[in-house]
Amino acid sequence: MFSLEHFLVVGAALFCIGVVIIITKRNAIVVLMGIELILNAANINLVAFSRYDANVLQGQMFALFVIVVAAAEAAVALAIVLRVYQYYQTVHLDKLDELKEK
Amino acid sequence: MSVTEIIFYAFAALTIAGALGIVLTKNILYAAFSLLLTFLGVAALYVVAGADLLAVVQIMIYVGGVLVLMIFGVMLTSKTTDKYLPSPSHNRIAGALAGLALFGLFFTAILKASFSTLPWITQAEQHSRTVSESTIAGIGINLMTDFVLPFEIAGILLMVALIGAAYIAGRK
Numbered sequence: 126m127f128s129l130e131h132f133l134v135v136g137a138a139l140f141c142i143g144v145v146i147i148i149t150k151r152n153a154i155v156v157l158m159g160i161e162l163i164l165n166a167a168n169i170n171l172v173a174f175s176r177y178d179a180n181v182l183q184g185q186m187f188a189l190f191v192i193v194v195a196a197a198e199a200a201v202a203l204a205i206v207l208r209v210y211q212y213y214q215t216v217h218l219d220k221l222d223e224l225k226e227k
Numbered sequence: 228m229s230v231t232e233i234i235f236y237a238f239a240a241l242t243i244a245g246a247l248g249i250v251l252t253k254n255i256l257y258a259a260f261s262l263l264l265t266f267l268g269v270a271a272l273y274v275v276a277g278a279d280l281l282a283v284v285q286i287m288i289y290v291g292g293v294l295v296l297m298i299f300g301v302m303l304t305s306k307t308t309d310k311y312l313p314s315p316s317h318n319r320i321a322g323a324l325a326g327l328a329l330f331g332l333f334f335t336a337i338l339k340a341s342f343s344t345l346p347w348i349t350q351a352e353q354h355s356r357t358v359s360e361s362t363i364a365g366i367g368i369n370l371m372t373d374f375v376l377p378f379e380i381a382g383i384l385l386m387v388a389l390i391g392a393a394y395i396a397g398r399k
Contacts, residue, residue, distance in 0.1 A: 128343045132276060135239045137333035139265075142246040145326035149316040152255060154300045158262050161293060162246055165269050168285075172278045174342075177351035179358045182365050185278050186374055189366065192281075192288055193381045197388035199293045203300045204396035210304040219317075 132173030139166035153206045153216040157199065164195045235275050242268030253313055255301050259294065266290050277358035280366050 139162055146159030168188045175184025210216050213223075245264030252258050266289040273282040316322070342348065351357055370378050 129348065130337055130343060131235060131239070132272065133337045133342065134334060135242060135272065137330060137337065138243050139246055139269075141326045141330040141333070142243070142250060144329060145250055145322045148325060149250065149318055149322035151315065151317055154297060154304065155249065155255060155258055157300075158249055158258060158297060161262070161289070162249070162265065165265070165289075168281075169269060169272060169276075172273055172276045172281060176277050176358045177348045177356070179351070179356050179365075181373075182358075182362055182369060185281055185362060185366060186369055186377075188278070188281055189284065190377055190381055192284055193385065196288050196292055197384055199296055200388050200392040201395070203296055204392040206300055207303055207396045216304045 129173055129176075132169055136166040136169040136173070139163075139169065151218050153209065153218055154203075156218065157202055157206070160202075161195065161199065164191060167191065231275065235272070238268045238271035238275070241265075242272065250316075253315065255305075255313070256298075259298050259301060262297065263290060263294055266294065277362065279361055280363045 143159045143162035143166060146162065147156050150156055150159065168191055171184040171188040171191070173184075175182055175188070178184060206216055209221065213221055215221075242265050245261045245266075245268060248261030248264065249258045252261060266285065270282040270285040270290075273279075273285060
């Protein structure tokens with residue numbers, strides 16, 4: 126059986142790709158996809174550590190609640206994105222600059 | 228190389244490839260489908276790590292719920308006349324540098340910290356107390372005993388999110 130580190134490296138890679146997506150992409154929905162990737166990376170770590178905790182399964186329980194919160198977050202965030210689109214007719218993040226001093 | 232290792236590497240590659248697809252593609256719909264690959268790969272990794280219930284939950288909630296919501300969002304926030312939905316990249320060099328630097332930091336940290344030699348992990352391995360059978364019963368019992376308060380709060384949170392999302396997105 127391979128070690129814990131394999132899972133941790135996959136989680137770290139997924140986290141970094143999520144960060145890169147948030148930095149480079151300008152469409153609000155793609156940025157939300159990056160956030161989901163980061164949450165998944167955290168879940169991989171929790172589940173990997175939970176394999177050594179067969180009695181209490183704390184890691185898996187925590188991952189379950191993270192999934193619940195992520196689902197709620199995605200629903201509310203997409204609702205906000207829809208409102209932004211109705212108001213500005215765009216979801217391009219650089220064009221939402223009404224508060225910026227011109 | 229054992230079968231489990233081959234499965235692990237295959238699905239880890241699928242996960243990372245899907246995630247990289249989101250970064251590299253210029254089409255939002257392709258990004259959504261790459262995200263599907265990533266979610267399925269993560270579900271498979273959960274199975275390899277012995278979390279069978281979480282794998283099913285991952286597929287049901289992420290693939291069946293969040294991803295469909297994302298694709299609805301893509302459809303509702305683009306002009307129907309567009310044939311092609313671009314998601315251009317900006318700050319490419321800065322983003323790539325930040326990502327690679329962060330990954331290098333994590334990689335060295337994981338190697339140096341050597342989590343596999345932590346006392347509670349080596350003890351669990353010696354006494355073969357690792358997860359080896361289905362965790363559904365354990366999680367169910369946990370949800371109704373130790374974790375009943377978080378469980379109820381999660382229910383309230385979901386209801387609040389439902390009402391809030393419907394209120395925010397609805398036309399006034």
